[in-house]
Amino acid sequence: MEVIAKRPETLTKTPFTYCPGCLHGVAHRLIAEAIEEAGLINQMAGVAPVGCSVFAYKFFNFDMAQAAHGRAPAVATGMKRARPDMHVFTYQGDGDLAAIGTAEIVHAANRGEKMSVFFVNNAIYGMTGGQMAPTTLPNMKTTTSPYGRNVDDIGYPIRVCELLDTLVAPYYIERVSLLSPADIIKAKKSVSKVIQYNKENRGFTFIEFVSTCPTNWGIDPVKSRDWAKENMLPFFKPGLFRDKGAEEVKS
């Protein structure tokens, strides 16, 4: 029998704990495949956040640390500085990275830490049950913005790629969508590129995945992708903000 798809060695056999229709599994898979393809399974270490992906340390089949809420970039900094021969990434959600961990992500990026950050933006806090995130859209209802996000009161969603793009040091910044099979194939190429850059210790690389939360949005999985395309993509426009690798090739 011909094998056409299998679990990458870089994922453990522990089943994912995500809700039906959640895209964390897809993001995990893209990262795991890219690491396996880059031949980094023995030299890679990751940092799991606090949030829905808190158990990521159980899912990736290499050494993993679990960080305090928002601190993954600092933990990864310590790991990479302690073991420069290893390659390090963090996996973080929007509450973790763009609220409580704003200082850590900005400064790790600003130092140009030789690490990759995978940022999953689904505009809501999933694990704690659907509270407002720093990326919650204007007028979007959550359990802590029951009347819709009032931008006059709490401000607008934070666009993290744009924010980090103001810094000099980052090597690669891109926002990709996970909202359709075509987008996922495209996203895989970006993830592979970032893992390759990581392998070569090029610098700080950052990918934002625009994702969904069917459970806490209260929209079924298929429709949630349509909702995200209509509502999230106009505000969080996919695109390549920075690729110093491509610039080096050009010049």
Add this chain to the structure above:
Amino acid sequence: MTTEMICAGFGGQGVLTIGKFIAKAGMQEGRNVSWLPSYGPEMRGGTANVSTVVSDDPIASPIVSYPDVLVALNQPSLDKFAPSVRKGGVIILNTSMCPHGCQRDDVEIVAAPLSDIAVEIGNTMVLNMLAIGIVIGKTNLIKYETMEEDLTSFLKAKNPDLLEMNLKAIKRGMEIGKEHG
């Protein structure tokens, strides 16, 4: 024997350095020493002081309640610390900046216009060396030779003129100290 000393003056007069050189020399002469500065914003433009202890025994408290020797380079420092000097102790005061002097009659007082003498020698910066010289001349707390060796080791190559000026200041201080002995 244990000698407890407080040096005090304006920030910038080099009082911390006086204590540091004496502590270092004491250490080089094989004795126990401690050096405890006042620190923080009060140093900037305000008064600075340092407690230095030189002892044949292990030093318990580096904080000095009753100094055996007080070096006061300005009036506020003199006013603050003179009352606590041990009976029979020594107060070295800089009359250039202590216009009201000191009222104690149960201590030995070495009073001289140190700031003026420093200028005479060539630079106000040697005020602290002058004070160290007086401590040596008056109390024999440390040896001149130790100071000379220490200063020579880091100034000879870098700045021989400054070395000479510093040694001159110490010697002059020793004379003043002895005169008051």
Add this chain to the structure above:
Amino acid sequence: MEKILMKGNEAVAEAAMRAGCRLYFAYPITPQSELIEYMAKVMPKVGGTFLQAESEVAAINMVYGAAGSGKRVMTSSSSPGISLKQEGISYIAGAELPAVIVNVQRGGPGLGDIQPSQADYFQATKGGGHGDYRLIVLAPSSVQEFADMASEAFDLADKYRNPVLILADGMLGQMMEPVEFKPIMTQEEIDELGKQHTSWCICPNADGDAKHHHEINSLELDPSVLEKHVLQMYEKYAVIEKNEQRSEIFNVSDDNEVLCVAFGTASRIVKSAINELKKEGKSVGLVRPIRVWPYPYAAVAAAIGPKVKQVYVFELNTGQMLDDVKIAVCGKAPVNFWGKVGGIVFTPAEIQAKLEACF
């Protein structure tokens, strides 16, 4: 090795480097800035990492990452900054990682002031962060001891896979005393030390070997599993309590009419007062806990001589160690307390007066 006149802040940094610390993450704060500045100078010279973090919070989490990678790592701060680090310290304790934290205490609460204090005793010995855990807490009283405790702290941290806190204060940080250092550990020795952690820490797989999947983690959602983990940690703490109590006795004899208990800077001043009282024919002893966790209860109890009328605790706080002394004394003598707060250090004369009043 010749003696060098050095500030405590600098001496502990130099000693940490000599003990194989090649990673240091911190944020500036008075009165420990000489420590971070010294590390900034020395780490690049020995091929180590010095990183000025964006915050205390980030610094302690960098320590978590580096300690999880099995390397000797240190951070330092002063009281308000140590408060900020408590979250990370709890995680480090929970994940059972070896790390060294230096607290050069200053007056509090809040922003307080920058003068010496011992007001973080509760924080250091009774918890600090959330959850059931313990830190091993070393309390130096001289620059030499501050320096010696750097290597001691790393050894204890490695041995028990537990964070170790050196509880100093602004006076010990700022004062200079002669200090003698141990030789600098060679890279081979450092590498050898690192091997003790490769069975659990984040490290590369050797190609071809059985693949490992190490998790550095303090999360366990199954209460029965978490309970087991915490109880195992407490078994470890029981071993530490049994083996690692350290204290100094000073002038303790059957003639003592008063027994003092003081640690760190406070103990130095009490010693001076005891020496003065000796001249007056008054016999006062002192127990100085060298480590304040595990607390040397037995040593305090054993030092209460037959003539002791009173146990006197002196601290630069409002009596945070007092409870521990009372536990040790267990009603055998009245326990009195006097302290200074707000960053004011009591003088030998003040302590002498307090003790004289006991006779």
